[in-house]
Amino acid sequence: MGYEGFPFIIGWELTLTCNLRCRHCGSTAGSPREKELSTEEALSLCDQFPALLVQEVNFTGGEPLLRDDWTLIVNRLAHHGIKSKIITNGLSLAPDTIQRMKDAGIAGVGVSLDGLQETHDYIRGHKGLFQNVLEGIESLMKAEIPATVITTATGLNIDELPEIMSLLQRIGIRHWQIQPIFPTGRSQAATDLRLTEEQYLNLGLFYQRYESEGRKNGFEILPGDSFGYFTALDNREPPWRGCPAGLYSCGITSHGLIKGCLSLPDDVVEGDLRTNDLWDIWFHPDSFRYTRGFASDRLGPNCRSCSKSEQCKGGCSTMSYGSTGLFHNDPFCFLAMERRETEAREASVSSMTRDTCARGLS
Amino acid sequence: MGIPRFNVKFAAVDWIVPFWWKVAYLIINEGIRDIADKFKNPIDERFNKVVTTHLKAYVDGNKMPPAEIAPAIMNLADDFAAGRQMCLRAGDYIAVQNYMRKNKE
Numbered sequence: 001m002g003y004e005g006f007p008f009i010i011g012w013e014l015t016l017t018c019n020l021r022c023r024h025c026g027s028t029a030g031s032p033r034e035k036e037l038s039t040e041e042a043l044s045l046c047d048q049f050p051a052l053l054v055q056e057v058n059f060t061g062g063e064p065l066l067r068d069d070w071t072l073i074v075n076r077l078a079h080h081g082i083k084s085k086i087i088t089n090g091l092s093l094a095p096d097t098i099q100r101m102k103d104a105g106i107a108g109v110g111v112s113l114d115g116l117q118e119t120h121d122y123i124r125g126h127k128g129l130f131q132n133v134l135e136g137i138e139s140l141m142k143a144e145i146p147a148t149v150i151t152t153a154t155g156l157n158i159d160e161l162p163e164i165m166s167l168l169q170r171i172g173i174r175h176w177q178i179q180p181i182f183p184t185g186r187s188q189a190a191t192d193l194r195l196t197e198e199q200y201l202n203l204g205l206f207y208q209r210y211e212s213e214g215r216k217n218g219f220e221i222l223p224g225d226s227f228g229y230f231t232a233l234d235n236r237e238p239p240w241r242g243c244p245a246g247l248y249s250c251g252i253t254s255h256g257l258i259k260g261c262l263s264l265p266d267d268v269v270e271g272d273l274r275t276n277d278l279w280d281i282w283f284h285p286d287s288f289r290y291t292r293g294f295a296s297d298r299l300g301p302n303c304r305s306c307s308k309s310e311q312c313k314g315g316c317s318t319m320s321y322g323s324t325g326l327f328h329n330d331p332f333c334f335l336a337m338e339r340r341e342t343e344a345r346e347a348s349v350s351s352m353t354r355d356t357c358a359r360g361l362s
Numbered sequence: 363m364g365i366p367r368f369n370v371k372f373a374a375v376d377w378i379v380p381f382w383w384k385v386a387y388l389i390i391n392e393g394i395r396d397i398a399d400k401f402k403n404p405i406d407e408r409f410n411k412v413v414t415t416h417l418k419a420y421v422d423g424n425k426m427p428p429a430e431i432a433p434a435i436m437n438l439a440d441d442f443a444a445g446r447q448m449c450l451r452a453g454d455y456i457a458v459q460n461y462m463r464k465n466k467e
Contacts (some may be wrong), residue, residue, distance in 0.1 A: 001453065002453075002456070004452035004453050004456060005452070006452075050406045051406065051409070051459050080406075279459070279463065283456065
C-alpha cells in the first residue's frame with residue numbers, strides 16, 4: 001500500500017528576493033533564485049492543489065510581498081477554497097498593501113519581531129525597522145486581518161522575551177509564535193545568535209511559566225518547530241508526534257522544488273515541479289523517506305536509547321539535520337538536556353564522594 | 363457471483379461526496395486526523411461527477427466500474443446498501459484521482 005496522506009498545509013516560498021539581509025535567515029534570502037516560477041507556472045500549480053486536498057498555503061520568502069503577482073496567486077487559491085496566509089518581515093506593510101490583503105481575503109499575516117528595538121534592528125540589519133513593524137501590526141489590526149507575531153528565539157533576545165510579551169499584549173496581539181533559531185543558512189555563521197543548552201531550557205521555562213497564564217487572558221504563545229519534548233517544560237496535548245514533513249505538509253521553493261519543510265537545507269529535495277507535477281512527487285514511493293519510512297533503527301545517537309523516540313521519531317527534522325547532519329537525532333530536546341543535567345550532577349556527586357573517601361583513607 | 367442489486371433507487375446523489383474529510387479514514391499518521399477534522403473544503407466537482415457516474419451505473423444499472431476504481435466504487439456501494447453514511451477511504455480517493463489523471467477526466 002502506498003502512502004495515503006495529503007499535504008493539507010503547504011509552505012510556499014514565493015520568492016527568495018528580500019529587502020533585508022537578516023543575520024539569522026535560514027534561507028540566506030536576498031537575491032532571487034535562478035528561474036523562479038513565472039506567474040503562469042504559479043497559477044497552474046495552484047490548480048493542482050484541490051486534488052491533493054490542500055487546505056492552507058503559507059507564503060514565505062524571501063519577502064513574499066515583493067513578488068508583484070502575489071494577489072493573483074492568492075485569488076486563484078481563494079477560487080479553489082484554499083486559505084492563504086503570509087509571513088512578512090513587516091517592511092512592506094504599507095496601507096495599500098494591507099488593503100490588497102484585505103481585498104484578497106488573506107486569512108492571516110505573520111510578522112517577524114525578533115527583539116526589542118535595538119536587538120531587532122541589529123538582527124535584521126535595518127535601523128528603524130522595529131518601529132515600522134509595530135506600525136504595520138497596528139495597521140493590520142485596524143484592518144481586522146488576524147496578525148501573529150513570530151519571534152525567532154536567539155542568544156541575543158532570549159532575555160528580552162518577557163518584555164516582548166508585555167509589549168505585544170499592550171498593543172493587542174493575541175498570537176505569538178516563538179521559534180528556536182535553526183542552524184541553517186546565514187545563522188550558521190552568526191555564533192552570537194545560537195542558543196546554548198541553558199538558554200534553550202530557559203526558553204522552555206519561559207513557555208511553561210507564561211503559556212497558561214496568557215491563554216487565560218486570550219494571549220496565545222505558540223511554540224514553533226523543535227520545541228520540546230516530553231518534560232514539564234512542554235506539556236502540550238496532544239504531545240509531539242514527530243515531524244510532519246511529507247506526512248501532511250510540504251514546502252515549495254520559489255523555483256519549483258519540493259521539500260518536506262522549507263526550513264530544511266536545499267540538498268533535501270523530493271522533486272522538481274518543472275519535471276513532475278505535485279501529485280506524482282507527493283505519492284512517489286521514494287518521497288519523504290525520512291518521515292514516511294521512519295523506523296527505530298534510523299534513530300541517531302542522540303535519540304537511540306530514548307524511551308520516547310518511537311513517539312517523537314527523533315524530533316524536528318530541520319534542527320536534527322541542520323545540527324548533526326542526520327535525521328532523527330535532534331540535540332535540542334528538553335528531555336535529553338534534563339537527563340544530561342541529572343547525569344552531570346550525579347557524576348559530580350559521585351566524584352566528590354570518591355574524593356572524600358580517598359581523603360578519608362589516606 | 364453476480365453484482366448485488368439494490369431495492370432503493372440511486373436518486374439522491376447530492377450527498378455522495380460533499381464530505382471530503384472522510385478521506386482521512388485510512389490515513390497513517392494519527393496527527394493528520396486531528397488536522398483533517400479542522401478542514402472542510404469540498405472535493406472538486408469533476409471528482410464528484412466521476413464517482414457519481416460510476417456509482418450510479420453500478421447500483422442502478424448493474425454495470426461494473428473500470429478495474430482501477432472498482433474497489434472504490436464498490437466500497438461506497440456497500441456503505442449505501444448497508445444504509446451507512448458513505449465513507450470515502452483515502453486509498454479509494456487516490457485510486458479515483460489516479461484513474462482521472464490517466465484518462466484525463
